[in-house]
Amino acid sequence: MRSAHTVEQVRAAEAELMARLPEGTLMQRAATGLAVAISNFLGGTYGARVVLLIGSGDNGGDALYAGAQLARRGAQVTAVLLSTKTHQAGLDALKTAGGQAIPAAASAGVSGGVVREIAGADVVVDGIVGIGGRPGLRPEALAVVQVAEEYGVPIVAVDTPSGVDVDTGETPEPHVNAAFTVTFGTHKICHFVDPAATACGPVHLVDIGLDLPPAEVQALQAADIKALYPVPRGESDKYSRGVVGLMVGSTQYPGAAVIATAGALAGPVGMVRYIGPDAVASAVREAHPEVVGDGRVQAWTIGSGLGDELDIPRIRELLDAEEPVVLDADGLKALDDAGDHVDVLITPHAGELSRLLGVDRATVEAERLKYARLAAERFDVTVLLKGATTVIASPDGEVRVNTNATPWLATAGAGDVLAGLCGALLAGGLTPLDAASVGAYLHAAAANLASDGAPITAITVAQALPEATRRLLS
Numbered sequence: 001m002r003s004a005h006t007v008e009q010v011r012a013a014e015a016e017l018m019a020r021l022p023e024g025t026l027m028q029r030a031a032t033g034l035a036v037a038i039s040n041f042l043g044g045t046y047g048a049r050v051v052l053l054i055g056s057g058d059n060g061g062d063a064l065y066a067g068a069q070l071a072r073r074g075a076q077v078t079a080v081l082l083s084t085k086t087h088q089a090g091l092d093a094l095k096t097a098g099g100q101a102i103p104a105a106a107s108a109g110v111s112g113g114v115v116r117e118i119a120g121a122d123v124v125v126d127g128i129v130g131i132g133g134r135p136g137l138r139p140e141a142l143a144v145v146q147v148a149e150e151y152g153v154p155i156v157a158v159d160t161p162s163g164v165d166v167d168t169g170e171t172p173e174p175h176v177n178a179a180f181t182v183t184f185g186t187h188k189i190c191h192f193v194d195p196a197a198t199a200c201g202p203v204h205l206v207d208i209g210l211d212l213p214p215a216e217v218q219a220l221q222a223a224d225i226k227a228l229y230p231v232p233r234g235e236s237d238k239y240s241r242g243v244v245g246l247m248v249g250s251t252q253y254p255g256a257a258v259i260a261t262a263g264a265l266a267g268p269v270g271m272v273r274y275i276g277p278d279a280v281a282s283a284v285r286e287a288h289p290e291v292v293g294d295g296r297v298q299a300w301t302i303g304s305g306l307g308d309e310l311d312i313p314r315i316r317e318l319l320d321a322e323e324p325v326v327l328d329a330d331g332l333k334a335l336d337d338a339g340d341h342v343d344v345l346i347t348p349h350a351g352e353l354s355r356l357l358g359v360d361r362a363t364v365e366a367e368r369l370k371y372a373r374l375a376a377e378r379f380d381v382t383v384l385l386k387g388a389t390t391v392i393a394s395p396d397g398e399v400r401v402n403t404n405a406t407p408w409l410a411t412a413g414a415g416d417v418l419a420g421l422c423g424a425l426l427a428g429g430l431t432p433l434d435a436a437s438v439g440a441y442l443h444a445a446a447a448n449l450a451s452d453g454a455p456i457t458a459i460t461v462a463q464a465l466p467e468a469t470r471r472l473l474s
């Protein structure tokens, strides 16, 4: 499991640990981890040209000490000082190791010397701000970051890409887009939640020995997902493994029924029931002869591809019944904030969530964590907000993210596969939070297998689910 803590939690853990250790120990641990990561990225340090962008705080201190270590191993290191305040001991260490420091600005904009240094660098290290920063980049920082972008020099973010909102993952202002990020002690929320997560690139975690409380946001990994998956036992039969009912697809969108059924059949259930118009049911049985009709189920998937044919009173009855429900796509129109929906999992994309909450789509895209949490609380449901990183928020405030998706998964019908699969996982006995976590993970893993760098269709994702599950469970 990967955990992301808030800045406040990190500060408290840091204070507690620093009180027991000689001064500067944590920064040295951070700097060593950073120097190793940069050296690995460069494939060695001798002769490499490294530019450090240094802000006024300890984030700059980390970069300066790491720069000193790289300089001692033969790198040519230049610190660009963005503030009149600089971590003095770090700067002294860099100079002692043979590095140099220059101020960022000339009278108008970035000095020619700084442009030349950046243009010739193999890597730029962003030590502008870390967890003490406010969103956005000040003009002098923005100007040097733009020089690095212009010359295509990769930027390594120290702890966090400067300019992002660390505790929310929002990016309301200009920020660094990192080739990768090296963070310390624990992940921060910006590493997991988009749009900031995308700005981080891959994130390397350096252990500095912090003792941390339960995390605000968690990203389950393969071993966690494996532990949750409902594997049948010797005494299981098709009913005890769970039966999922699908109320999806329509004469308008018959394909959604076929695709969602494929997702459900690849889940852990013993049986799949389909309820819908005769013509659609025939299409489903033609594609999947094992599917049966109406009867008792342990969970429902409702909504994918219902189009205008949705029966809102009937859906509301099912939402108020005992069986847990995955509510997707058009079915979301039946959701109201009056009922008790603790066993309901909704699977909107940003546009659908924006309609549910009455805010515009761009706002939801920009503040994904906030709006996933808000919907979970308002409707008393678990929310799986689809996207490059999926945010899953439960009504009791627990938040998880799924980070293994491929952009190729943005294809018509992929959401139907996910809805069918999540329904099967609910019927298999998982809670909405766990069903969403396992569903999002396997859906993305299947997409990666199916795609392997090429375009995919929803059906090929469903077809890859058994192999993704096999690899997970083996």
Ligand SMILES: NC(=O)C1=CN([C@@H]2O[C@H](COP(=O)(O)OP(=O)(O)OC[C@H]3O[C@@H](n4cnc5c(N)ncnc54)[C@H](OP(=O)(O)O)[C@@H]3O)[C@@H](O)[C@H]2O)[C@@H](O)CC1
Pocket (backbone or CB within 6 Å): 010, 011, 014, 026, 027, 030, 055, 056, 057, 058, 059, 060, 062, 083, 128, 129, 130, 131, 132, 133, 134, 135, 136, 137, 138, 141, 158, 159, 160, 163, 184, 185, 208
């Ligand atoms: N905690 C830990 O466990 C460990 C932490 N460590 C490291 O320390 C880092 C935190 O250091 P920190 O507290 O000194 O804050 P940090 O982010 O360097 O700078 C804040 C200062 O920057 C300024 N400023 C604010 N916004 C700005 C902006 N948008 N653009 C430009 N400047 C801006 C503002 O100062 P001002 O200029 O306004 O006076 C503010 O005071 C952390 O991320 C990690 O790298 C590790 O060494 C070891 C373990």
Ligand SMILES: [K+]
Pocket (backbone or CB within 6 Å): 059, 126, 127, 128, 129, 130, 157, 158, 159, 160, 161, 162
């Ligand atoms: K940074």
